[in-house]
Amino acid sequence: MPNFAIIGSGAMGSAVAKRLIDHGATVLTYLEGRSEQTIARAKAAGMVPVGRQELTQADLILSIVPPAEAIKVAELVADISSGMQAPPPFVDLNAIAPKTMQALAARFEGSGVEVLDGAIIGGPPVAGKSGPTIYISGDSAKPSRLLEDCGLRIRRLDGPLGAASALKMCYAGINKGFVGLGTAMLLAASRSGAAESLKAELSESLPDIDRKLSRSIPDMYPKAYRWVAEMQEIADFLGEDDPAATIFRGMADLFSRMASDVEGSRMLVGQLDEIIGHPGTDN
Amino acid sequence: MPNFAIIGSGAMGSAVAKRLIDHGATVLTYLEGRSEQTIARAKAAGMVPVGRQELTQADLILSIVPPAEAIKVAELVADISSGMQAPPPFVDLNAIAPKTMQALAARFEGSGVEVLDGAIIGGPPVAGKSGPTIYISGDSAKPSRLLEDCGLRIRRLDGPLGAASALKMCYAGINKGFVGLGTAMLLAASRSGAAESLKAELSESLPDIDRKLSRSIPDMYPKAYRWVAEMQEIADFLGEDDPAATIFRGMADLFSRMASDVEGSRMLVGQLDEIIGHPGTDN
Structure with a gap:
C-alpha cells in the first residue's frame, strides 16, 4: 500500500x-x-x-x-x-x-x-x-x-x-464571499435595529439564501482567522486592475475583525447568533 | 378614489x-x-x-x-x-x-x-x-x-x-452584493481558463447558488448603472469604521465597469453569457 x-x-x-x-x-x-x-x-x-x-x-x-x-x-x-x-x-x-x-x-x-x-x-x-x-x-x-x-x-x-488554484479562488470567492456579505449585513442590521425585519424578509423572499446563511455563518466562526489570508489571496488573484480586488481586501478585514471577536469578547458572534437563531457555543 | x-x-x-x-x-x-x-x-x-x-x-x-x-x-x-x-x-x-x-x-x-x-x-x-x-x-x-x-x-x-432605508440597505447588500460576487468570480474564471470547471463544480455542489446566479446576472446588465450609486449608499450606510464598507466600494466600481461594458463593447457581457449559458441579447 x-x-x-x-x-x-x-x-x-x-x-x-x-x-x-x-x-x-x-x-x-x-x-x-x-x-x-x-x-x-x-x-x-x-x-x-x-x-x-x-x-x-x-x-x-x-x-x-x-x-x-x-x-x-x-x-x-x-x-x-x-x-x-x-x-x-x-x-x-x-x-x-x-x-x-x-x-x-x-x-x-x-x-x-x-x-x-x-x-x-x-x-x-x-x-x-x-x-x-x-x-x-x-x-x-x-x-x-x-x-x-x-x-x-x-x-x-x-x-x-495554477488552473486548480484558479478554480479554488473563484469557488471560494463566491462561497466564502457570500458568507462575508451575509455576516456584514446581518451585523449592520443588528446595530441599526433592522435585524428582525431583515430576517423575516430574507426567509420569505430569499429562503435558499436565508437557509445557507443560517448554516454557514456559525460554521465560519472558528475558521475566520484562516479565511483572512484566503481572501487576500483572492484579491491578489484578481489583480490590481480588477475593481473586485477591493471587495476581497474588505472581506479580509471583515474576517480579521470576526477572528478577533471569536477569540475575544464574542460580541459580534452574539449579535449574529441572535439574528439567525443559533443556540450559541461556549468554546 | x-x-x-x-x-x-x-x-x-x-x-x-x-x-x-x-x-x-x-x-x-x-x-x-x-x-x-x-x-x-x-x-x-x-x-x-x-x-x-x-x-x-x-x-x-x-x-x-x-x-x-x-x-x-x-x-x-x-x-x-x-x-x-x-x-x-x-x-x-x-x-x-x-x-x-x-x-x-x-x-x-x-x-x-x-x-x-x-x-x-x-x-x-x-x-x-x-x-x-x-x-x-x-x-x-x-x-x-x-x-x-x-x-x-x-x-x-x-x-x-430611516428604519426602512436600513432594511433596504441590508437586503440589497446581500442580494445585489451576491450578484456582484458571482459576476466578479465568473469573469475571473473566464480569463484564467477555469470557467468550465467552476460552472460544473457550482452546479454540482452549490446548485441553489448556481441557479440564482444564472438568473440574476443577466437581469443585472441593464440595471448595473443604477446599482453603482446603490452600492455607494450601502458603503456610506456601513460607515468608515466598518471594514465591510470597502467591500461595497469595490462593488460600486465593479458595477460601474459592467455598466460601461453594457453600453459599450459588451465584451464582459459576452464572457458572462458564455459561462452561464445565457442566449444573449441584442439590445
Missing part, C-alpha cells in the same frame, strides 16, 4: 489522512513545534509523526496548511528533497492564487521534484460521504492516481500549473 | 403607478426634461403628466428614482409645497442610506410636509402577483393606508425614520 506524507494536520489535513489510512495507506507527518491540540488530532487520525527528512520516504508529499504557510512548507520540502535521486512528487492543496502557486513551484527548480497544483473543494472527508473533490492540475496522472486508489475523489484539470 | 403623484417613471415607478391606476387611482407625474422613452413609459402606464406645482394636488407624493437623484427630488417637492397650508405627505421609496434619508427629511424642516421613509423590496409589480413589499417607517398609518387600499403590499416598521 502507498505511503503518503501530509504536512498540516488541521481539520482538513487530519481528515484527509484518516480517509487514506482507512483505505490501508500509511500517512507520515511532521509535528515539531506544533500545538498539543494539533499533535493529538494527528495521532487520533492515525498519522505517524516522523523527523523532517523521513517525510521523503513517502510516495507523495501533500501540503494542507493555511494559505499563509504554503510557501514555507514548499521550502521545507524543497530543502529535504534536494540532492535526492528520485524525490517524491509534491502536491500543494492550499487555497493560494495561481501566481503564488507559480512562485511556490519556483522553489523546486532544478530539484527533480514533480510539483502538482491541487485544490480541495468541499469540507473535510467524513465517513460514508465521497467528498470533498480534489482538483489537480499539472499532473502526469500517476501521482494523483495513488490518492484516488485510497478513497479520495480526484478530478484532473487540463489547464497548466 | 385617491390621487397620487409619483416622481420617477422608470421600470419601478411606472409599474407601481400602473398597479395604483388599475385599482382606480389617478397618478400624476412630472416629465419635463425626461427622455422620450420615459415619457412613453409613463403614458403607457396611464400616468397623467402635469406641471410641477400641480403635483401638490395629490393626496400623497412618492419618489421612485435612482438613489443619486433622491435628494434633488425631495428639494423639488419641498419647494413646491412651501407656503401650502396642508401639503400632501411625501414618501421617499429610494435605496438610500438612513443618513441620506435624514438629510433628505431635513430639506422639509418647517414646511409642514409629513415625510415618510419607504423601501421597495422585490421587483416591479406584475399583474397577478402581490409583490413587491413596500416597507414604511415614520408613518402615522394614514398615508400608507392609501397605498394599501390601491393594491400595494405595505409593511409598517416600528423604527424611526
Whole structure:
C-alpha cells in the first residue's frame, strides 16, 4: 500500500489522512513545534509523526496548511528533497492564487521534484460521504492516481500549473464571499435595529439564501482567522486592475475583525447568533 | 378614489403607478426634461403628466428614482409645497442610506410636509402577483393606508425614520452584493481558463447558488448603472469604521465597469453569457 506524507494536520489535513489510512495507506507527518491540540488530532487520525527528512520516504508529499504557510512548507520540502535521486512528487492543496502557486513551484527548480497544483473543494472527508473533490492540475496522472486508489475523489484539470488554484479562488470567492456579505449585513442590521425585519424578509423572499446563511455563518466562526489570508489571496488573484480586488481586501478585514471577536469578547458572534437563531457555543 | 403623484417613471415607478391606476387611482407625474422613452413609459402606464406645482394636488407624493437623484427630488417637492397650508405627505421609496434619508427629511424642516421613509423590496409589480413589499417607517398609518387600499403590499416598521432605508440597505447588500460576487468570480474564471470547471463544480455542489446566479446576472446588465450609486449608499450606510464598507466600494466600481461594458463593447457581457449559458441579447 502507498505511503503518503501530509504536512498540516488541521481539520482538513487530519481528515484527509484518516480517509487514506482507512483505505490501508500509511500517512507520515511532521509535528515539531506544533500545538498539543494539533499533535493529538494527528495521532487520533492515525498519522505517524516522523523527523523532517523521513517525510521523503513517502510516495507523495501533500501540503494542507493555511494559505499563509504554503510557501514555507514548499521550502521545507524543497530543502529535504534536494540532492535526492528520485524525490517524491509534491502536491500543494492550499487555497493560494495561481501566481503564488507559480512562485511556490519556483522553489523546486532544478530539484527533480514533480510539483502538482491541487485544490480541495468541499469540507473535510467524513465517513460514508465521497467528498470533498480534489482538483489537480499539472499532473502526469500517476501521482494523483495513488490518492484516488485510497478513497479520495480526484478530478484532473487540463489547464497548466495554477488552473486548480484558479478554480479554488473563484469557488471560494463566491462561497466564502457570500458568507462575508451575509455576516456584514446581518451585523449592520443588528446595530441599526433592522435585524428582525431583515430576517423575516430574507426567509420569505430569499429562503435558499436565508437557509445557507443560517448554516454557514456559525460554521465560519472558528475558521475566520484562516479565511483572512484566503481572501487576500483572492484579491491578489484578481489583480490590481480588477475593481473586485477591493471587495476581497474588505472581506479580509471583515474576517480579521470576526477572528478577533471569536477569540475575544464574542460580541459580534452574539449579535449574529441572535439574528439567525443559533443556540450559541461556549468554546 | 385617491390621487397620487409619483416622481420617477422608470421600470419601478411606472409599474407601481400602473398597479395604483388599475385599482382606480389617478397618478400624476412630472416629465419635463425626461427622455422620450420615459415619457412613453409613463403614458403607457396611464400616468397623467402635469406641471410641477400641480403635483401638490395629490393626496400623497412618492419618489421612485435612482438613489443619486433622491435628494434633488425631495428639494423639488419641498419647494413646491412651501407656503401650502396642508401639503400632501411625501414618501421617499429610494435605496438610500438612513443618513441620506435624514438629510433628505431635513430639506422639509418647517414646511409642514409629513415625510415618510419607504423601501421597495422585490421587483416591479406584475399583474397577478402581490409583490413587491413596500416597507414604511415614520408613518402615522394614514398615508400608507392609501397605498394599501390601491393594491400595494405595505409593511409598517416600528423604527424611526430611516428604519426602512436600513432594511433596504441590508437586503440589497446581500442580494445585489451576491450578484456582484458571482459576476466578479465568473469573469475571473473566464480569463484564467477555469470557467468550465467552476460552472460544473457550482452546479454540482452549490446548485441553489448556481441557479440564482444564472438568473440574476443577466437581469443585472441593464440595471448595473443604477446599482453603482446603490452600492455607494450601502458603503456610506456601513460607515468608515466598518471594514465591510470597502467591500461595497469595490462593488460600486465593479458595477460601474459592467455598466460601461453594457453600453459599450459588451465584451464582459459576452464572457458572462458564455459561462452561464445565457442566449444573449441584442439590445
